[in-house]
Amino acid sequence: MEDLLIKLALAGIVYFGVLNLAGLHTWVERKQSALIQDRIGANRASIFGFTFLGLFHSIADALKMFTKEDIVPTGANRVLHTLAPMFSVFFALAAFAAIPFGPALEVGERTIELQVAKIDVALLYVFAMLSVGVYGVILAGFASSNNYAILGGLRATAQMISYEIALGISVVGLLMVYETMDLGELVRAQGQTIAGGWIPFWGIVAQPVAFIIFVTAALAETKRTPFDLPEGESEIIGYFVEYSGMKFGMFFLTDFLETIMVAALATTLFFGGWQVPYLQPEGFHFPWGAELPVANWLYVLLGVMSFTFKVLAFCWLFMQVRWTLPRFRYDQLMKLGWKGLFPIAVINVVVTAVLLLLFGEGS
Amino acid sequence: MAIKVVRRPTLTLWEKTYLPQILRGLRITSGHFFRNLFLHTAHVFGRFKDVPASVTIQYPEQQRGLMSRFRSRHRLMSREDDTPRCVGCMLCETICPAKCITIVPDEHPNPTVEKYPVSFDINLGMCVYCGYCVEVCPEDAIRMDTGILDVASYSRDGMKLDIHQLLDPGLRKPIATCNLDFPHKCGVSGGEMKGSWNGSEGRS
Numbered sequence: 348m349e350d351l352l353i354k355l356a357l358a359g360i361v362y363f364g365v366l367n368l369a370g371l372h373t374w375v376e377r378k379q380s381a382l383i384q385d386r387i388g389a390n391r392a393s394i395f396g397f398t399f400l401g402l403f404h405s406i407a408d409a410l411k412m413f414t415k416e417d418i419v420p421t422g423a424n425r426v427l428h429t430l431a432p433m434f435s436v437f438f439a440l441a442a443f444a445a446i447p448f449g450p451a452l453e454v455g456e457r458t459i460e461l462q463v464a465k466i467d468v469a470l471l472y473v474f475a476m477l478s479v480g481v482y483g484v485i486l487a488g489f490a491s492s493n494n495y496a497i498l499g500g501l502r503a504t505a506q507m508i509s510y511e512i513a514l515g516i517s518v519v520g521l522l523m524v525y526e527t528m529d530l531g532e533l534v535r536a537q538g539q540t541i542a543g544g545w546i547p548f549w550g551i552v553a554q555p556v557a558f559i560i561f562v563t564a565a566l567a568e569t570k571r572t573p574f575d576l577p578e579g580e581s582e583i584i585g586y587f588v589e590y591s592g593m594k595f596g597m598f599f600l601t602d603f604l605e606t607i608m609v610a611a612l613a614t615t616l617f618f619g620g621w622q623v624p625y626l627q628p629e630g631f632h633f634p635w636g637a638e639l640p641v642a643n644w645l646y647v648l649l650g651v652m653s654f655t656f657k658v659l660a661f662c663w664l665f666m667q668v669r670w671t672l673p674r675f676r677y678d679q680l681m682k683l684g685w686k687g688l689f690p691i692a693v694i695n696v697v698v699t700a701v702l703l704l705l706f707g708e709g710s
Numbered sequence: 711m712a713i714k715v716v717r718r719p720t721l722t723l724w725e726k727t728y729l730p731q732i733l734r735g736l737r738i739t740s741g742h743f744f745r746n747l748f749l750h751t752a753h754v755f756g757r758f759k760d761v762p763a764s765v766t767i768q769y770p771e772q773q774r775g776l777m778s779r780f781r782s783r784h785r786l787m788s789r790e791d792d793t794p795r796c797v798g799c800m801l802c803e804t805i806c807p808a809k810c811i812t813i814v815p816d817e818h819p820n821p822t823v824e825k826y827p828v829s830f831d832i833n834l835g836m837c838v839y840c841g842y843c844v845e846v847c848p849e850d851a852i853r854m855d856t857g858i859l860d861v862a863s864y865s866r867d868g869m870k871l872d873i874h875q876l877l878d879p880g881l882r883k884p885i886a887t888c889n890l891d892f893p894h895k896c897g898v899s900g901g902e903m904k905g906s907w908n909g910s911e912g913r914s
Contacts, residue, residue: 381764382743382747383739383742383743383746384742385766386764387766667739667740667743668732668736671732671735671738672732672735
């Protein structure tokens with residue numbers, strides 16, 4: 348019973364944070380793009396004359412989405428048409444369950460892992476959820492009974508499946524280095540230091556090439572510029588052309604959820620998750636010999652803050668990339684996926700294996 | 711014949727990965743981002759006010775200055791006794807390519823002035839802002855220098871300016887009271903002739 352309550356509380360914290368962050372992303376997107384382009388950005392929505400930097404626009408958007416007419420086109424499959432956006436959001440949300448967002452918290456006798464679901468093959472679970480998300484997209488295209496929508500759905504499916512391969516293989520090198528698929532263990536393993544304690548042994552240090560491949564492929568998974576061929580709202584009509592109201596809003600939300608998901612994954616896999624540099628469970632161990640003991644609650648707090656900060660930083664980076672790079676052409680997209688990222692990922696795995704065999708601990 | 715050799719740049723392997731150019735692009739956008747973020751924050755604390763953080767003009771509150779020759783909404787000029795300078799010669803109505811000016815002239819009580827406008831309407835929904843009416847006017851009676859750009863209305867009738875609004879550009883529709891002191895046809899009075907000539911020369 349207590350376990351259940353703890354799990355429920357954890358799930359509540361995670362989804363409260365994630366959904367709010369996703370809602371905030373609409374505001375961040377507007378303001379960040381405005382700053383990049385020397386504009387001001389949405390700043391008119393006000394409650395009693397207060398605008399708060401345009402923060403109310405997110406609320407106004409949500410209100411608009413909820414109150415808009417929901418149109419199901421004639422000839423569309425009503426059940427699948429309704430189910431598709433739910434699929435998208437559900438699987439994007441479900442993936443967050445396996446992300447560890449802080450170190451183990453000790454309350455009295457009990458040790459609470461700050462992770463909603465402790466799964467031994469959490470990495471596989473997350474990738475599976477991301478992959479199943481493609482069903483939402485293809486169903487949306489298929490159920491709309493619109494040729495443009497189904498073409499958009501097919502484009503999206505081809506893109507996501509192509510980049511999933513590079514995504515999956517890029518992580519293999521990481522698994523060989525840390526020898527675990529449990530994300531909690533993976534983060535804990537990244538707490539080691541190398542080079543006499545100066546450099547934390549994070550994933551980016553162990554697998555820099557894999558990091559670039561992972562981020563590129565993951566950006567393609569989120570279906571945002573420069574990989575926004577499935578959507579391309581104004582030019583090449585995407586899979587959700589027949590959606591309106593909150594159903595459209597759910598696809599929109601999925602976009603932001605996936606961005607956060609990818610940011611969280613990149614943090615967990617390559618930037619040490621909740622690890623703070625030089626911070627061990629007992630306290631700080633600085634490479635010049637100084638030590639600073641830290642209580643467990645402070646350790647947990649620092650860990651959660653570190654994780655949040657890294658995720659936000661990645662969100663910022665992805666947003667910056669989205670407003671910097673132009674969209675790929677479809678053949679360029681496929682070429683990059685199959686002829687660029689995929690072979691490099693495979694070579695990276697082979698090189699990692701050889702290096703581990705020659706210099707690894709096992710040899 | 712001279713031969714011009716066009717050298718096509720060949721990309722090195724490092725350039726072919728596009729990473730250097732992606733990083734360069736990110737440097738440019740990030741430069742703008744952090745510069746503007748810093749300036750916006752500084753403006754809140756009242757520093758660096760002279761360096762703008764954005765090129766945006768917040769339109770209804772901030773207005774961009776107009777060139778002196780800019781053609782904006784029309785106005786009718788008036789004489790010292792507040793009667794229009796227009797002599798009802800119909801030149802502007804004739805030259806108007808959009809046919810948006812409608813003048814009803816009548817005889818002026820002053821024998822040295824031939825006619826005056828009983829009504830002078832401009833339909834802004836049709837006006838093309840060519841300025842021919844201003845050019846052609848022999849009396850300098852119509853000008854396009856009010857600086858009013860936001861001509862907007864919920865109906866087509868709302869786009870029609872009558873003599874009140876043309877003589878006083880500050881007026882807003884609907885006009886409640888008529889304060890023009892010469893005989894004119896007026897929407898306020900239901901299209902009846904309204905007003906009187908001041909002074910001795912009464913109109914018979």
